[in-house]
Amino acid sequence: MNEIVCVSGVELLMDYLEGVLPADLRAALDEHVAGCARCAAFVKSYLETPRILREATAATLPADLEASLKAFLRARTTAFRSA
């Protein structure tokens, strides 16, 4: 028997999402989450976490850093000599 409670469900979540969980555990987890409002809410927030952090940490390269990278590489390699 694969009795899933919230705590064991959380531990299986990553493997579930990555498709590496055995079929019986997968089915047991599906069944638990379908009947557990807490886990359904938890899974939703777990899935959104990467996106929120991705958007919040999307730094852009400042133009002055691009120029200093070019100068750095020009000084230490044979690249960017003609530019």
Next chain:
Amino acid sequence: MVVPTVEPSDETLAARAAAGDDSAFEAIVRRYQARVFRLACRLTSDTDAPDILQETFLQLYRHLPSFRGESQFRTWLYRIASNAALMHRRARARRPAESLDVFLPRFDANGKHAATPAELQVASRADELLDRQLLAEKAREVMARLPDLYRDAFVLRDLEEMSTADVAQALGVEPATVRQRVHRARLMLRGYLSDLAGVKP
């Protein structure tokens, strides 16, 4: 008539650069500099990222002749960048970060979530509930607090959106290890977002 130009693949450029074609190396730098910078910011900090950016492309230049194409070029480049970040962190000998364990989910004696569904869901709306600027600052802070091993795996897997297999290759660990580290990071970060959005753990 405009003839569409096909951009050469990373692997084609890498082979040309390895053979001494500087214009191919320059094209690789132009193609990847913004992405490597963003990666470096995520792996370290805005302050350290410029050094890591330079170091990564210098190492790339030196090691290109040994690129065998056994992994994707991007995976290989990100491995170089991750190592540069690691060296940088060692040189800095940072203080151990305050643990994020407090943000892990909590369960009652029966193994049931201690929080209510409404509380559990709040993290998924953190970006709607919080000011964008504040969230960006807090995100940088919390990334710095993640244990290094978790951060590297989470950044490559979830922020750079590489496959688990590619992350495993870039970090030189088993896919199962990547999954375990990414999972722990997601749990901590989820709890952190929840806390930021007003639900105390």
